Amino acid sequence: MNEVQRPWYETTMRWGQTNLTEIDPERYDHEHWERQWTRTSVDGIIVNAGGIVAYYPSEHPLHHRSPYLGDRDLFGEIVDRARGLDLTVVARMDCNRAGERFFAEKPHWFCVDAAGVPYRAAGRYISCIHSPYYDEYIPEILAEVIDRYRPDGFADNSWSGLSRDRICYCRYCSASFTQRAGAPLPHAHDWSSPVYREWIAWNYDRRIEIWDRFNEVTRRHGGTHCLWIGMNSAQMESQSANFRDLGRIVQRTPLVFIDHQRRMPETGFQANSHTGKLVHDLMGWRGQAAESMAMYNHYMPSFRTASAPEPEARMWAVSGMAGGILPWWHHIGSAHRDRRQYEIAPPLWSWHQGAQRYLVDRQPVANVGVLWSQHSFDVYGRDDARMVAESPYEGMVQALLRERLTYRPVHTSRLADVLGELDVLILANVGSVSAHDADLISEFVRRGGGLVLTGESGLYDEEGTRREDFVFAELMGATALHRHHGDRRLPETSWEVSPAHTYLELLRPGRSESQSHPLLDGFESTDQIPFGGRLECVKVTTGRAVATLVTPYPAYPPETAWQREPATALPAAIVNEPGSGRVVSLPADLDRCFGRGLQPDHARVLGNAVRWAARQRIPVTYEGAGTVDLHLYRQGDRLVLHLVNLSAAGAWRMPMHEDIPIGPLRVLIDAETAGVDWSDQPLQARALVSGLELAKSSTRAGIELELPRLVDHEVVTVEPQ
Ligand SMILES: [Zn+2]
CATH class of the missing domain: 3.40.50.880 (Class I glutamine amidotransferase (GATase) domain)
Structure with missing residues (x-):
């Protein structure tokens, strides 16, 4: 299949997202954002369509429009602009909440506690994933968006309903669970109770059912390639708290959208390369995983409209790339007093475009x-x-x-x-x-x-x-x-x-x-x-x-x-x-x-x-001062090596303020464990970030590379000349 025929979810390598806020219909600057799409070489954008707030004139009476939308169709305008530049368009939904008016009309579609009191979050009501809100209402919205705008697919921010720490006792939950378990809903969180464990399993199954149901709807209205993709994370805690079974979900989609926007203090930058490897282990390395990466200041505490410290956002992104993750810049709102955030993505995303063929479709070498x-x-x-x-x-x-x-x-x-x-x-x-x-x-x-x-x-x-x-x-x-x-x-x-x-x-x-x-x-x-x-x-x-x-x-x-x-x-x-x-x-x-x-x-x-x-069989390691997150891949008759420099103090206590270069480093690749035998052939070792041709030596036992200096990250391709 040639490039033209391959579906968007295989060919969109870089993403951008301006996450619209309610006020944005009044201030969205098309020229600014088109320029940003071009400067960052994105192949696709994610743009808010509806859910909690609609950015187009929806026919559905309960679909809450941005109060600033007026007669505009901001979503439609952005789609047209993106299409003009031949970009993939993914419509963003946010399914899980609604306001007073919706609740007044359909109170039974929302989550309630054992006393029948609605669960609320930030002044809104939480829609129940077991109710017709998900079975009927959201499918109607998806169909409306497809019929009018023909997006390539959908992303959904908080699609997975009420989290595990609360039990919904609405009529739909009650009926569905009793039918499945032959017992009423559990009264409390009690893992020793078989009924509670069944409640957990029932909840997991429902998320899978919704995933399949939404995809059935989007494909029926938008064609085979019109996918609906809910956001996921590779953190066990977050997946479990939201009943998202990473294994079952990833195995049913050719593109994974990851919502893990920044480093956590306890797991470091390396968590992002880990995420990429885990997700690809599940989906295969030909499938794609893109991750929303905060260009805003998403630390402790978060400042949603301020710029991320540039080294911090860059290091998170390059760590993801080391695990095969496709970059996706993410800004909250369309206009900012802090314009530094627009300068983070362009150099790195452009580098990614030049190197992309080495960054996807490869197999990890790890024993x-x-x-x-x-x-x-x-x-x-x-x-x-x-x-x-x-x-x-x-x-x-x-x-x-x-x-x-x-x-x-x-x-x-x-x-x-x-x-x-x-x-x-x-x-x-x-x-x-x-x-x-x-x-x-x-x-x-x-x-x-x-x-x-x-x-x-x-x-x-x-x-x-x-x-x-x-x-x-x-x-x-x-x-x-x-x-x-x-x-x-x-x-x-x-x-x-x-x-x-x-x-x-x-x-x-x-x-x-x-x-x-x-x-x-x-x-x-x-x-x-x-x-x-x-x-x-x-x-x-x-x-x-x-x-x-x-x-x-x-x-x-x-x-x-x-x-x-x-x-x-x-x-x-x-x-x-x-x-x-x-x-x-x-x-x-x-x-x-x-x-x-x-x-x-x-x-x-x-x-x-x-x-x-392992009987001392080590496929790849390095010598020299510093701490490096190291990854080796095989890609056809080529090895691809990623090195991410974690030596700066800021790599272990966020956020990063500056790069602290290290080097020289000697990288040692064990030929047998890495599955190559190039002992008789002249090799080429190219560093794709610094542009250097690296000194190397090759014997039957292994390959040694000399990397003179490592600033933030490096990708080295090694192959016969
Ligand atoms: Zn319910």
């Missing part, structure tokens, strides 16, 4: 997979899922980054397909693992795969019920004791009581180098490292403990800060070699601890665990 389980987040994490289930994952991937190890996120639904491409699978406290997935993983290990498990991984079944023993007990060479030591949260206490003043004793029989396990590499000068976290108590069976817990002792006054008791026999790290595989289990939650405290010792143990389990 380490980290299992991403939204299901475990829900049924195991339950009411404290962020702390229980997501923070260990975040800490683990942060540690891998610091240890200069690359990885790929693996969604649970992709396990069977991906395991064959991995040397190591990591379960960062994935408590709930189905028997089916456990079988796949066990088979992988027995055939020689590596497995790194932390915390309670595999101790719970698919329903989130605690098993009698770890489903991986045999692989771990350890058995559950069903108790734990310490806490997930750092206790907020003074030094006067020190429950988290714990350590790990490193076990070296006879203290001999030869008997020290590689898990302890780098700790030759110490017998203990700090801990301070939660340890799941286990008993070793066939495995070998290489570290044990030292229980708390006083921290203050200093005269009392000495270890009273010898180290316990409670293992904190266990190694085992079942079949021809290698397993490291870490009952000590070093992943969660690292996410919160960034202790180098914790990252080192995690890194050692992965290196040992």
Whole structure:
């Protein structure tokens, strides 16, 4: 199929969005925004059509028009301008709220609490996703917009209805749930109740039903390629709170719209490359994922009309590009006192246009997979899922980054397909693992795969019920004791009581180098490292403990800060070699601890665990001072390498104020693990940001590249000349 025939969702590589506010019909400047579209080389725009506020003269009596619209059709005018420049047009909807007039006409379409009192947000009423508002009203609006304007597709901002923290008791919810569950709606959030768990499943299913229903409507009215795409995020917490099952959603659309507009303090810029890789793992690397990126000041607190600090917005965008995300600039409102925000996107978006063929349609080269389980987040994490289930994952991937190890996120639904491409699978406290997935993983290990498990991984079944023993007990060479030591949260206490003043004793029989396990590499000068976290108590069976817990002792006054008791026999790290595989289990939650405290010792143990389990097979790493988010891809007979410089202090405490260049860096690519053998061929290594031709050397064992300087990011293509 040639370029002309390919549908818009495959060919639109850069996006722009002026998110209209109610006043904008009075002040929207077409010339200004057309110029911005051109300066940023966008292929498509997202423009507000309707939902909460309509920007066109809708025929529907309840569709609230902007009070400033008058006789204008601002949406239609913008569509015409964009069409004049041959741009893709996506109509933006915002489905989930309405005002007084709508509520007065259709009170039953809105969410209510158990007493029948409507749930409200910012003075508006929240439409119920189980009501005809979604089944009838929104489809009518979608049809109206298509019939009049023929947009290429739709984006929907807050499409997924009432969030999980509240239960709607409207007549539609009541009838639908009772029909499905044979029981009335749950009275409270109680994960131990099967009815509540059914309510969760019913809610997830309804979002999928709505996704399919809206797409059926848009395709019927607008043709096969007229897609409706709701916004999603790759944060487990946000997806679960809104009943959006990332796996099921991404697998039913060729284009994903991501609403993750800025960096969060705890996950950093690298969260954006992670998002791109996770979404592409689910949809395939030929599919596209575009992300709304704030050009406004979206930090703490947010200033919706002020400019983002330029380095901060740029770094977020380049981190996304490293994960294959397509850039999409986003401004709130069409006129601003702070015009600096218009200057952020043009250079980077234009660079993207020049480099785009290297930035999409490629395969990640990574032999380490980290299992991403939204299901475990829900049924195991339950009411404290962020702390229980997501923070260990975040800490683990942060540690891998610091240890200069690359990885790929693996969604649970992709396990069977991906395991064959991995040397190591990591379960960062994935408590709930189905028997089916456990079988796949066990088979992988027995055939020689590596497995790194932390915390309670595999101790719970698919329903989130605690098993009698770890489903991986045999692989771990350890058995559950069903108790734990310490806490997930750092206790907020003074030094006067020190429950988290714990350590790990490193076990070296006879203290001999030869008997020290590689898990302890780098700790030759110490017998203990700090801990301070939660340890799941286990008993070793066939495995070998290489570290044990030292229980708390006083921290203050200093005269009392000495270890009273010898180290316990409670293992904190266990190694085992079942079949021809290698397993490291870490009952000590070093992943969660690292996410919160960034202790180098914790990252080192995690890194050692992965290196040992991978038999030291590392596809790509780097040498030189600095911290780099590194990604390697294969694209036909070419390697594409991304480096994002995370060395500035501002990369670890937002926002970024300035770039701090590093270099030189030596990048080492292991030819066999990367799947290339170019030892006899002259190579070309081009840096697409700096424009440099890089010094390189190639042997059968690997390729070495010398990057003299890294400012913010670099993309290097390596291929035979
Ligand atoms: Zn309802």
